[in-house]
Amino acid sequence: MTNYLQLSNITKTYGHFTALDDVSLSVDKGEFVTFLGPSGSGKTTTLMIIAGFEKASGGKVEVGGRSISELAPHERNIGIVFQNYALFPHKTAVENVYFPLQMRGVSRVQGLRQAEDMLSLVGLKGFGHRHPKELSGGQQQRVALARALVFEPSLLLLDEPLGALDKNLREQMQIEIKRIQRSLGVTTIFVTHDQSEAMSMSDRIVVFEKGRIEQVAAPLDIYHRPQTSFVAAFIGESNLIPAIITSGAGKTAENPTLGAFQYAGDDALADGQKVTLLIRPEHIKLSRSPVEGRKNARMIVETIVNYGDNALVIGRAGDIPMRVRVLGADVVIIKEGEECCISWAPDAVFVITK
The missing domain is CATH 2.40.50.140 (Nucleic acid-binding proteins)
Structure with missing residues (x-):
């Protein structure tokens, strides 16, 4: 593995409030890293800065050795899945997945073929003709994942994507997302406040509290060898x-x-x-x-x-x-x-x- 995503001294302030305070992190290529912490700890703000939807007050973001801090979100080649899926209701599943390829100038014939292949990878072969309202919550989530992956993004960002699912389906999707991530080898940042998700899916966990990183380690190290009292109390x-x-x-x-x-x-x-x-x-x-x-x-x-x-x-x-x-x-x-x-x-x- 090689260092791929680099956050260097990221700060974010809103007036007198400091949302992020000197956040630095290195992520290897192909790694699955989870941002974990209570509400307001800074994990989602960090994700939005990586995506380009928030501008950092200081510091820089690099991917593959190149700074992306000044690039617009659509120029960063990053796939994103949100909790609400944000699918187009009037488009079929395959049309939803094809959309980012269409925006990149890929021909309709080639793009729809790639979209169908990606739907098959996420377990939705034969569902391409259905509209979002004809799909279950878990199936919509898979369509959103396929759409985020179809254009071979540099990074995959997942912002609490399983929060709207019931317990059994959420556990099933944890396994599926990890399987898909491993098969594609895409570098992934996953944001959650759910400890079991973080423990079961991650190569490493980044624990946030009050805009700072408390600890970065493998799940079992976080659990058995927490470095601060906050991490010990928060995990398990x-x-x-x-x-x-x-x-x-x-x-x-x-x-x-x-x-x-x-x-x-x-x-x-x-x-x-x-x-x-x-x-x-x-x-x-x-x-x-x-x-x-x-x-x-x-x-x-x-x-x-x-x-x-x-x-x-x-x-x-x-x-x-x-x-x-x-x-x-x-x-x-x-x-x-x-x-x-x-x-x-x-x-x-x-x-x-x-």
Whole structure:
């Protein structure tokens, strides 16, 4: 892979409000990168600046080593799919897909042939004669994707394209979009606030917060090794425990309520340093009595949320709120209002210094 899309020191201000603050990012050719973050974090603004629909207050955007910052949107050769699809209601599916080729001067015979081929690639062979109103939401989404890809764009930008679909169809389209992206090798930027979409589809995730990039990493690194407390809290469910390093050499930390316990990791931390300890709920064992060889604590169970195959047990260990994820069959050992034992191994504890 080679560096393909480069954002350098991008800023965007609206009067006194700073929407983007010194955003820099490198994306490899053929990579699938997801912009993830809460509403107002800057992810969509960054996408619109790449597309050319917003002009950056500072910084530059390069694709393939060439600056596109001063180019109009239609000059950037970028394919875009929005949440609302934006299909022409009076045109058939194949005519919708042909439209960007028509704008580029491709003959009708050749263009319609390319459009039909692209519809086949997205799983809509034989649907070209239908109008948007004759297609389901998922089929319309595929037409919009085909239209964005038919002219072989330099980049594919997807702005929350699955937000209007129901859960099952959304999961199906996640798989389909990734399959199509891999088969074409198109460099893709995907914007979402849905963590499961980001985790399941991305080569890398870019986590935004308050106009800045908090972390860029592969999905499992984002989940297991978050670099800031915000990322740890935003991605998945977390137990975040304030602590002080009592022995950096011995990898020991202490919380006033839970006492001293070991943590894993290679970083050398200074004695007395304030940190946040992350323990994911699925790494905690729930039992009636202490488990030998693990750090144990007593927890009062407040709420049990059953999901069928698993359950989330919510409670408190002293003044520390705790969440434990257990298999559905295992939750029968405890009831709401009862006290239980929770335990974890040192390698389940990740230290966050920011």
